[in-house]
Amino acid sequence: MLLTVSDLHVSVENKPILRGLSLRVKSGEVHAVMGPNGSGKSTLAYAFLGHPAYTSRGKIVLNNKDISHLSTEDRAKAGLFLALQSPIAIPGVTVTNLLRAALGDNKNPSHNPILARRFVGSLPVEEFMKAVKEYAKQLHIDESFLSRGIHDGFSGGEKKKIEMLQALVLKPKFAIFDEIDTGLDVDALRIVARGIGMLSQKGTGIIIITHYQRILKYLKPDVVHILVSGKIVKTGNAELAKKIEDNGYTQFSV
Amino acid sequence: MATLNFPYKYGFHEKENYVFKSKRGLDEGVVKSISWHKQEPDWMLNFRLQALGLFRKKSLPVWGGDLTHIHFDDLYYYIKPTENKVSSWNDLPAEIKHTYDKIGIPEAEKKFLAGVSAQYESEVVYKSINQMLAKKGVIFLDMDSALRTYPDLVKQYFGTVVPSADNKFAALNSAVWSGGSFIYVPKGVRIELPLQAYFRINAASMGQFERTLIIADEGSYVHYVEGCTAPIYSTDSLHAAVVEIVVKKGARVRYTTIQNWSTNVYNLVTKRARAEEEAIMEWVDGNLGSKLTMKYPSVYLVGRKARGEVLSIAYAGPGQHQDAGGRILHVAPETSSRIISKSISRGGGRTSYRGLVQVHPGADHVKSKVVCDALLLDEASRSDTYPTMKIDQQGARVEHEATVSKIGDEQLFYLQSRGLTKSAAESMIVNGFIEPIVKELPLEYAVEMNRLIELQLEGSVG
Numbered sequence: 001m002l003l004t005v006s007d008l009h010v011s012v013e014n015k016p017i018l019r020g021l022s023l024r025v026k027s028g029e030v031h032a033v034m035g036p037n038g039s040g041k042s043t044l045a046y047a048f049l050g051h052p053a054y055t056s057r058g059k060i061v062l063n064n065k066d067i068s069h070l071s072t073e074d075r076a077k078a079g080l081f082l083a084l085q086s087p088i089a090i091p092g093v094t095v096t097n098l099l100r101a102a103l104g105d106n107k108n109p110s111h112n113p114i115l116a117r118r119f120v121g122s123l124p125v126e127e128f129m130k131a132v133k134e135y136a137k138q139l140h141i142d143e144s145f146l147s148r149g150i151h152d153g154f155s156g157g158e159k160k161k162i163e164m165l166q167a168l169v170l171k172p173k174f175a176i177f178d179e180i181d182t183g184l185d186v187d188a189l190r191i192v193a194r195g196i197g198m199l200s201q202k203g204t205g206i207i208i209i210t211h212y213q214r215i216l217k218y219l220k221p222d223v224v225h226i227l228v229s230g231k232i233v234k235t236g237n238a239e240l241a242k243k244i245e246d247n248g249y250t251q252f253s254v
Numbered sequence: 255m256a257t258l259n260f261p262y263k264y265g266f267h268e269k270e271n272y273v274f275k276s277k278r279g280l281d282e283g284v285v286k287s288i289s290w291h292k293q294e295p296d297w298m299l300n301f302r303l304q305a306l307g308l309f310r311k312k313s314l315p316v317w318g319g320d321l322t323h324i325h326f327d328d329l330y331y332y333i334k335p336t337e338n339k340v341s342s343w344n345d346l347p348a349e350i351k352h353t354y355d356k357i358g359i360p361e362a363e364k365k366f367l368a369g370v371s372a373q374y375e376s377e378v379v380y381k382s383i384n385q386m387l388a389k390k391g392v393i394f395l396d397m398d399s400a401l402r403t404y405p406d407l408v409k410q411y412f413g414t415v416v417p418s419a420d421n422k423f424a425a426l427n428s429a430v431w432s433g434g435s436f437i438y439v440p441k442g443v444r445i446e447l448p449l450q451a452y453f454r455i456n457a458a459s460m461g462q463f464e465r466t467l468i469i470a471d472e473g474s475y476v477h478y479v480e481g482c483t484a485p486i487y488s489t490d491s492l493h494a495a496v497v498e499i500v501v502k503k504g505a506r507v508r509y510t511t512i513q514n515w516s517t518n519v520y521n522l523v524t525k526r527a528r529a530e531e532e533a534i535m536e537w538v539d540g541n542l543g544s545k546l547t548m549k550y551p552s553v554y555l556v557g558r559k560a561r562g563e564v565l566s567i568a569y570a571g572p573g574q575h576q577d578a579g580g581r582i583l584h585v586a587p588e589t590s591s592r593i594i595s596k597s598i599s600r601g602g603g604r605t606s607y608r609g610l611v612q613v614h615p616g617a618d619h620v621k622s623k624v625v626c627d628a629l630l631l632d633e634a635s636r637s638d639t640y641p642t643m644k645i646d647q648q649g650a651r652v653e654h655e656a657t658v659s660k661i662g663d664e665q666l667f668y669l670q671s672r673g674l675t676k677s678a679a680e681s682m683i684v685n686g687f688i689e690p691i692v693k694e695l696p697l698e699y700a701v702e703m704n705r706l707i708e709l710q711l712e713g714s715v716g
Contacts, residue, residue: 049671052663076673088664092686101682102672149686166672 001027001063003174003205008058010040010047010230017043019230020058023207025174025223030196030206032216032241035227036249041209042085044227045178048207049075049082062173076102079173081204083163083180089152095162096132096146099169103128135168138198140191156183164195167204174205181215193218213241228252276332282306285429288332292398292432295405305418305428312422318577318608319546324520329492331430331463387445392476393438394449397465400436407438411469415498415526415554423494423522427463431496434464439474439505448477448510448696466497470505470533477508479696491519493544499527499535503557506534512699514543514706517574521547531557531586538694540567541576542706550608552581555589555617562591565691567703570603570635571710579609579640584620584650595626596688599635600710606637611652612644620650628658629687631680681711 003025010018017040025031035041047054050072060068067078090098103121120128136146139161151159160180167175180192193215200206208215216224216238224240225232226249233252234240243251276284285306289299314321387394393404401408418428439445470476493515501507507527515521521544527535537551553562564580582591597605607626628637639656661683669679685692685704692700 049667051667072667072670073673073675076671082671084668088662088668090665090668090683090686092689093669093682097682098669098672101669101674101678149689170672 001173001203001205002061003063004059004061006059006061008044008047008056008060010043010054010056012043012054017230018047021227021230021232023225023232025205025207027173027203027205028200029222030200030208030219031223031225032208032210032213032221033225033227033232034210034213034241034244036211039227039249040230041211041227042178043230045082045084045176045209048080048176076172081167081170081172081175083160083167083175083177085179085182087151087159087163089149089154091149091152093150094147095150095166096129098150099132099166100128102166102170132165132169135165139165139168139195140187141165157185157188160184160192161188161195164192167199168195171199171202172204174207175199176207176209178209179211180208181210181212189215190218213245216241226252276330278330279327280306280309280329280331280426280430284331288430288432291332292401294401297409298401301413301418302429302431305425308418309422309425309429312419312425314422315548318548318606319575321520321522321546324492332432390443390445391440392443392445393436395436397434397436397467398432400467404436404438407469408436408467411467411498411500413498415500415528416496416524420524424496424524427465427494427496427524431463431465433462434466434495434497435468435478436466437468437476437478439468439470439476441471442473443471444475445477446475448479450479450481462491462493462495464495466495468497468499468507468509470499470501470507472502473504474502475506477510479510479699481512481514481699491516493519493521493523495523495525497523497525499525501527501529501533501535501560503531503533505530506536508536508538509551510538510540510695510699512540512542512695512703513547515547516543517545517571519544521549523547523549525549525551526554527552527562528554528556529560529562532559533557534561534563536563536565537580538565538691539578539580540691540695540703541578542567542569542703542710543574544576545573546575546577548577550579550581550610552583553591554583554585555591556585557589558586559588559590560586561589564593564595565694566593566595566597566607567688567691568595568597568605569707569710570597570599570605572601572603575604575606577606577608579607579626581610582612582622584611584613584617584622584647587617588619589617590621592622593624593626594691595624596691597626597628597637598631598684598687599628599637600631602632602634602636604636604638606640607656608640610642610644613647613650613652615646617647618649620647620652622650622652624652624654626656627687628656629684630658630660631684677711678708681708684711 005021005023008018008021033041043054047056059066062078065078067075100120118125133143136143141161145158145162181189184192196206196219220238224236224238226234228249276287285302289302416424418425468478499507513521529535535553539551541547551564555562562582566578566580568576568578570576579595580593593609595607597607599605605628609624611622611624613620624641626639630637637658641654643652645652661680665683666676666679669682670676684707692703695703
């Protein structure tokens with residue numbers, strides 16, 4: 001399966017941010033998009049999911065289907081997932097409820113409020129809960145976070161882990177992680193990196209958007225792209241990330 | 255038939271077994287005929303007539319919502335659908351059964367109910383009382399039957415918590431009341447299952463004036479649940495209920511209401527509880543329907559260490575105004591209270607929080623907390639807060655917090671990026687917002703509440 005971005009131009013409030021970006025990610029691959037502040041990294045993340053504040057031109061094709069003009073929810077349904085840099089709190093909405101709503105109920109599409117409690121996706125509720133708790137354990141997330149309002153009063157590290165948890169449960173075709181490594185201590189960084197590794201092993205194509213190569217110490221990318229001023233100026237292997245670590249981005253300035 | 259001194263004067267020729275409907279409008283004759291039909295004792299007739307006088311004298315409140323479109327002369331004040339009460343589901347008339355099937359009474363009964371009391375128009379027609387209740391000495395009757403069966407007990411408490419003179423609509427209810435529930439829980443008796451009643455307005459331009467009285471004797475516990483739905487009518491309807499609760503020493507009463515009147519109904523309800531020493535009174539009040547609701551469940555904390563709580567949810571959609579809140583009077587020392595209000599406005603709907611916390615002189619070591627949060631779903635909607643604090647005793651700890659928030663674009667984007675539709679995302683945010691109160695509801699009501707919010711938001715976004 002393939003996710004391709006061709007000649008993507010994105011502007012915010014008429015200000016051009018991305019100026020002709022192209023990418024090609026295969027299932028199970030790990031790509032890192034690295035760039036300095038203001039290069040358009042977060043814009044790329046939002047543009048993938050069609051955030052209404054971002055005006056896009058160009059093509060995003062997922063598994064031979066052009067999703068460039070789809071709504072956010074339909075892109076998600078097509079198989080895209082975005083882990084946000086600073087996800088917003090939604091009081092009273094637990095991650096468990098969110099995941100249940102996202103997966104729906106394949107057995108009872110009628111939305112009968114009583115029947116709908118029995119299945120999540122095609123899993124009985126009990127098995128779904130077991131799976132969520134197992135992932136939470138692997139990510140060192142205390143179970144109490146599963147029944148609290150999502151990101152409501154969570155620390156930076158907890159937020160990132162909860163985003164990671166959702167990716168693991170939803171098993172998207174392609175997942176974008178925006179600055180997943182910021183605000184994480186070494187232990188949390190290792191845990192999140194392992195989560196991303198698990199996800200890619202299950203076949204999800206991964207795009208890690210990051211300023212630093214910290215996380216790449218724990219997770220070897222297949223492809224590294226350097227994003228400067230809204231364009232990918234260089235693409236290479238994991239060695240490229242090391243060069244950034246040593247010499248910074250100035251060598252790529254346009 | 256001592257009260258039968260005006261037999262056919264007012265044109266009521268129907269025999270006992272026939273459907274009876276009073277004429278439009280309200281006068282002494284209507285009040286007398288209601289009392290006559292119910293074969294009430296003289297004191298109740300006098301109570302009604304006195305209240306009628308007060309109703310005429312009192313003016314409409316000048317605050318709150320717009321009441322000028324209520325035409326008291328166009329309303330029917332009494333309708334009796336069937337004469338005899340039935341004790342089992344199968345005995346109910348098919349049409350009434352169909353209506354209740356839609357609300358889900360039998361299912362609810364099987365699962366949770368100790369007793370069901372369903373009010374159809376002005377009269378309770380269906381009732382089943384669990385043997386357990388009778389064995390424990392609990393009285394759970396419709397108010398009309400209670401007046402006949404336990405006249406002294408009713409007389410002792412009726413109108414003592416909400417006097418007829420309290421306000422215009424309490425006076426109106428006192429004059430024309432019909433139906434409602436009467437509950438007496440003896441000393442030390444705890445009823446673990448909630449008692450429930452379903453209410454319904456079914457005739458156009460018909461006021462419904464039910465009257466509920468709950469007496470929880472010392473050390474007892476009861477949870478009463480009342481749920482209302484009503485079909486849409488073209489003419490305005492009036493619902494003016496009075497609920498009086500006496501919570502004696504060490505007793506606890508929780509009273510839960512989910513109100514979903516059709517959006518042409520004026521819902522003007524006086525609810526008040528008196529809590530004695532170490533008693534606990536909790537109001538859980540959900541207002542989803544009606545054109546205008548004005549309702550401020552109150553607790554008078556008259557005994558040392560008594561506690562009062564009001565948990566309130568209000569939803570106002572297009573054309574609706576929910577003027578809701580709570581009133582707590584700290585009369586005795588060491589009393590404590592909490593009011594939590596959550597309101598949601600959408601499509602030009604208006605919610606108002608109106609609350610009073612009053613600490614009387616001599617009531618020392620009082621603690622009170624008021625939290626009111628409003629959620630606006632769009633620019634056209636409105637929310638106001640009218641909190642009043644009257645503190646006449648030093649050292650009272652009274653806190654007040656208020657927030658107004660809008661559903662943020664970022665919250666919507668976040669949920670939509672997980673594959674939820676916009677309306678599913680909105681209802682999820684709204685349900686999350688009211689979750690702290692919904693979790694206090696019995697499970698079925700919590701499910702229904704979430705579903706009602708979803709229904710309200712479905713199709714609300716373009």
